[in-house]
Amino acid sequence: MELPLPRDSGLCTRFATNITFRRSPQTSITVSIIPGPTRSPEKVEELKAFKKTGLTTLDGQTFLSILKDVCQVMGVTGPGESPSATKSTFSADVFKIELSGPDRENLSIIDIPGIFRTATEGVTTQDDIDLVKTMVGDWIQDERTIILAVVSANVDIATQEILTMAEKADPKGLRTLGVLTKPDLVDDGAEHQVIDLVMGKRNKLKLGYCIVRNRSQKELDTDSDSRTRKERSFFGTDPWSSLPKDRVGVDALKSRLQDLLSEIVQREFPKIKRQIERRLILCKKNLYAMGADRESSDQQRHYLEGIAAQFERITNDALSANYCRHDIFGQDHNLRLPTLVVDRSDRFAEDIRSKGHSVAFKGDTSAEAVTTTNKIEEKSALPSANNGSDDADESHVSNESDGDAESGHKLRLDSKSSKYPELLDILQQDLYISLTKGCDILAWIETEYRKARGYGLEVMDPNILPMLWQEQSSNWKGITLSFVNDIIVYVHDFICRLLNHVCPESKVRNGLISFIMDDLLDKYSAAIKHVEFILRVERHGTLLTKNHYFGNTLSKMRNERLVKAMKQHEFLTNRQDAGGACHYVTVVPVSGMTSALPQGNLEHAVDDIHTVLNAYYKVVMKRFIDTVVAQGADYYLLTSDESPLKILTPLFISSMTPEQLDEIAGEDLVTKRERQELKEEILALEQGKKLLRG
Structure with missing residues (x-):
């Protein structure tokens, strides 16, 4: 199944979209929202409450309807809507899509807004430019993230800021793969410059570039098979036919990503095990600190009696x-x-x-x-x-x-x-x-x-x-x-x-x-x-x-x-004892006593x-x-x-x-949700730990 993500010649990605593929016996689709770091507690609860489960397929109309609901909850301009002063153009929230099924690979893909340099009056602002740059920078910092630096083939590669940001986040170039798009829009006679990029003759990347052909505006409604045929036909013509087959087309990009993902997993495997262990210990500690479930009166009494006994x-x-x-x-x-x-x-x-x-x-x-x-x-x-x-x-x-x-x-x-x-x-x-x-x-x-x-x-x-x-x-x-x-x-x-x-x-x-x-x-x-x-x-x-x-x-x-x-009134006087010896004694006269x-x-x-x-x-x-x-x-x-x-x-x-x-x-909704999230994370971490041992 192909996920019908929005496509447009203008700005179409308003927030990060986390697409997670999970291998599972059952086919299911779940969509939710992860609140951004600057959201208020009230808004966090509203965003977390948005969740759709039980889906088995996502056709274009259903996905568009969900996307409109997501934009409404996030407060950003939705598909087909005109810019509005009451809505933001971009959001730091994350739209999460989980696709589970027996034929799925365990993989997560993050689709983030593209970097732009100039604000458009009534549409974008300097704050939007800064937000998108921050968003991109945050996502590419993770050492286990493969950076797909997507660049249009018909623009000057030297002016593309994403390559500079990728080099800063990945100075050794071990996880940055260049992706060139829109080769059909390259001016006649300029094709050799793009071919030189793919062949590594200029602006060299350690992992190199792959090149793919996008659907044109007229082809947006065509299916994936039609797109693939047109792509193969395009790269079968001169001068594109001279490019190595493992660098051309979506299938080649997919194969390259699988190889790269395997390399990163092998390299990061020991770190992943340690991080899972640490995270599992922390989650269990936090869950223990919350005490036992407190749904019933008996559970609540037992919880408070434990506190009172310790006190x-x-x-x-x-x-x-x-x-x-x-x-x-x-x-x-x-x-x-x-x-x-x-x-x-x-x-x-x-x-x-x-x-x-x-x-x-x-x-x-x-x-x-x-x-x-x-x-x-x-x-x-x-x-x-x-x-x-x-x-x-x-x-x-x-x-x-x-x-x-x-x-x-x-x-x-x-x-x-x-x-x-x-x-x-x-x-x-x-x-x-x-x-x-x-x-x-x-x-x-x-x-x-x-x-x-x-x-x-x-x-x-x-x-x-x-x-x-x-x-x-x-x-x-x-x-x-x-x-x-x-x-x-x-x-x-x-x-x-x-x-x-x-x-x-x-x-x-x-x-x-x-x-x-x-x-x-x-x-x-x-x-x-x-x-x-x-x-x-x-x-x-x-x-x-x-x-x-x-x-x-x-x-x-x-x-x-x-x-x-x-x-x-006392004074000293001499007295003789019986032997005739003289001694000084203290006396007080009777008049002094009176x-x-x-x-x-x-x-x-x-x-x-x-x-x-x-x-x-x-x-x-x-x-x-x-x-x-x-x-x-x-x-x-x-x-x-x-x-x-x-x-x-x-x-x-x-x-x-x-x-x-x-x-x-009694637990409030926030505490109940926090407890449930901890339980789910512990379960996922234990499953991950089991998989790593196997």
Whole structure:
């Protein structure tokens, strides 16, 4: 059967046509379109969708109808159509025709547009010229492609750009065969120049030239037998009859191509085997990465359960710090979650110790020595005790006059939070702490004591301690919520990064994240609420402790205060022992011991309040740090069964409805087509591999 490709005296080939012949027991014809490299994803799908199968013959009328449909889909001017501003003249898409049958040779032929140099107004443009040159250049680069450099015999061979391009692509000339056409149009007397080309006397090609006679315009409707007779008759006349028979006519060209094809196949055979092996491995790898088919609910559930199981396994190894179990821990240190949490917990504990108190305790230089870190923007605030309410506690993190955003230190979110806008509604945004340097705590206590005392004896009023305690620990809220914010960001970043690793398909990954997002946010919110509960209990609840360390510390501080005061009155004196030897001893006169004690009731009360507040602060600070880390971070966000890390499990997947499974794991048309194409390519490669072995 002859394929009725378009023939015209003007431009007739608008795109590359890939004609593939396959030997097969069954006779069949399939036509399709391979999208060009610059097509949009939407257009790619439209072009790939064009396919006609089940054809057994292609007569001229049927082929013309198909060709018109192809041109319509590609958006190029079709056969018989006039140039249009809405349609292109050429396309980088490929029209593929597969011809299978028992008498077919395994061969592919690419018919590409001819090169032209001058644009025609209303028909072609400079862009068309560039497109065709690029198209030709791309196709002839393949080392296994035979380049048929088709040139009209009635033009100057030296001006034909295709020969220059062929020489550049095939510098050794091992796969370039010249084909001279239209010898019947050569001017009288110029025949010898064409004959010299065929005989290799000028413009020599390593593989030489063949010469064929085309149908004339009047002969376009004649059959192939008629064409062959006319060709033989033409080359039987002088001077053409002097040419070697193996260089003249379509039959000679066909024979020359078969020989050349055999040579190239033998030369490229080892390379072909290696390339098939590599391509087969890549296709199988890509198909494996897509997972099993996901048509039914059971297949979709099995696929998601596999993802969840891998996620759970890597998460458990991460929480156990078994970083050697998976390469991903070495590739992405952000997945070393426990390490990040431990480092941040250490910083949290240090922040509470050094910046947690509003005013430095007497004899404690830690607050005065504090320097701001990259998490704190330094400002200044003088503390003032509040009335013990939650609203008053907000004065240091809102816009109250005693501790607004302008007089505090803003605590910023971890930089990773900007990647996850879904967290911004639950993370605490405006957190501030006050940081006072060099403030006399005894003067502050006395001021607050004077403002709060009532009738009665000048002794320590138990009602003033909670007020002072809440003010002294007011920085805990900002520091603690900033800590929990960061742990939430670490956990969320871990989940998203790990899902990206175990689920490379973006549609499924995004569907899973979207499906569990509400549960994640609920668990993050629960952690924040629990930490806020701990803050309320420790800062606004009853001041109490059963830790004996409080009593010991209180007694120790009182003794140290007395000893320090008495040392100011001590002096050395001589004493004789029983043997008459003199020794120097330190003594404190009774009057010095008396003056070492606070003289007035107010001074005594202030001093005692400071001692109790300091001792209680030390005890509760340690308890608070451990509680926040153990409960707010470790339990709520990492290790408990209610942790956000424990949401995505195979058991969770098993509870999904068929509708939910299909929405998340169901394959879209693009994925289905990609899977089918991979399967078909794998089958073809395995068949090719089998043939090469045979």
